[in-house]
Amino acid sequence: MHVIIHLHVFMNILHLISSKKEESPKIQKLKESCKDTATCPVSFPKDELRERLTPIQYKVTQEKGTERAFSGEYNKHNEEGSYRCVVCGNRIFTSEDKYNSQCGWPAFSNVLSQEAVTLADDTSHGMRRVEVTCSRCGAHLGHLFTDGPAPTGLRYCINSAALAFTKKTDDANKLMTKKIKSEL
Numbered sequence: 001m002h003v004i005i006h007l008h009v010f011m012n013i014l015h016l017i018s019s020k021k022e023e024s025p026k027i028q029k030l031k032e033s034c035k036d037t038a039t040c041p042v043s044f045p046k047d048e049l050r051e052r053l054t055p056i057q058y059k060v061t062q063e064k065g066t067e068r069a070f071s072g073e074y075n076k077h078n079e080e081g082s083y084r085c086v087v088c089g090n091r092i093f094t095s096e097d098k099y100n101s102q103c104g105w106p107a108f109s110n111v112l113s114q115e116a117v118t119l120a121d122d123t124s125h126g127m128r129r130v131e132v133t134c135s136r137c138g139a140h141l142g143h144l145f146t147d148g149p150a151p152t153g154l155r156y157c158i159n160s161a162a163l164a165f166t167k168k169t170d171d172a173n174k175l176m177t178k179k180i181k182s183e184l
């Protein structure tokens, strides 16, 4: 019995050591601050999403698909504003962190808040990557890499089909309307 327990502990330690070696400490730290996908506070019936989303939006967010490189509407999009999850509207990225990585998908060097996304290991397609999902509804957004620009060194490589853009002026107008309404 003792031997089994010791073996189990030993295997766990081995696993910790080996996984630490393979993964960048920066991503490990980010993962620690993220929530579990299973605890997503919002979920939508699949039927509703099939009606509401375009086929590519559905495929990317619900089936972990990837849009063709250079095909997405936000790949070369440079307007000022914020990028939300197309499924639930969660604000995730801002244009201030968007940069041209020339990888074919919208790239961001940071998230608006670390709580907005959940990170998880993704070993599909024979690669070892870090998947980025919306922490509010669990929608697949894209992947996180560590070849981004300073100071974060991060590249959130995100599908346009997973995003909805809100112009900065629209944001400001909405805030103004809210303020006026609350003053009436």
Ligand SMILES: [Zn+2]
Binding pocket: 085, 086, 087, 088, 089, 090, 134, 135, 136, 137, 138, 139
């Ligand atoms: Zn979402």
